[in-house]
Amino acid sequence: MPFYSGKDGELEIVTTTKDVNGNDVFTYTKVAKVRSWNYTTNLTTLETTTLGDTDRTTVAGVRNASGTCDLYYYTTNPNDPTKNSASVLLNKLIKASTNGQGAESESVDLKFIINDGTTTKKYIEGNCLFTSAAMSMAVGEVLSASISFEFVGSPRRMVL
Numbered sequence: 704m705p706f707y708s709g710k711d712g713e714l715e716i717v718t719t720t721k722d723v724n725g726n727d728v729f730t731y732t733k734v735a736k737v738r739s740w741n742y743t744t745n746l747t748t749l750e751t752t753t754l755g756d757t758d759r760t761t762v763a764g765v766r767n768a769s770g771t772c773d774l775y776y777y778t779t780n781p782n783d784p785t786k787n788s789a790s791v792l793l794n795k796l797i798k799a800s801t802n803g804q805g806a807e808s809e810s811v812d813l814k815f816i817i818n819d820g821t822t823t824k825k826y827i828e829g830n831c832l833f834t835s836a837a838m839s840m841a842v843g844e845v846l847s848a849s850i851s852f853e854f855v856g857s858p859r860r861m862v863l
Contacts (some may be wrong), residue, residue, distance in 0.1 A: 717812035738774035768854035796833035829858035
């Protein structure tokens with residue numbers, strides 16, 4: 704039975720466009736220099752216990768999915784911020800403004816991948832809103848960014 708490690712993980716940004724027939728076409732861009740990612744799904748339970756019951760009972764409630772990713776701030780071309788995946792992701796949340804009111808934050812489609820050696824790989828893909836972003840720079844360390852996110856609804860596609 705194989706084990707998977709950090710070297711088997713990947714993260715991709717998904718861009719959706721339409722073809723001439725109006726069908727969705729997905730383009731996947733690997734997020735370079737990902738240090739780590741994590742994905743968590745939670746389910747709230749709703750209590751159904753009534754008077755006279757001797758044991759607590761519950762039913763499934765609402766699910767949510769969230770997680771984090773840590774990226775090294777890296778670029779192959781400092782003059783082209785679209786080539787730096789950390790910059791692309793940070794710009795979805797952080798919005799500059801001259802009047803104190805930046806534009807609304809954008810959602811982004813992400814694909815969290817476990818490279819299991821197959822052509823399809825294992826993955827979870829869906830639309831996310833970033834809830835926080837932090838950048839860290841210290842002497843002797845590489846500039847990095849930590850991003851937290853929540854899925855908008857359930858994952859769109861997954862193979863686990």
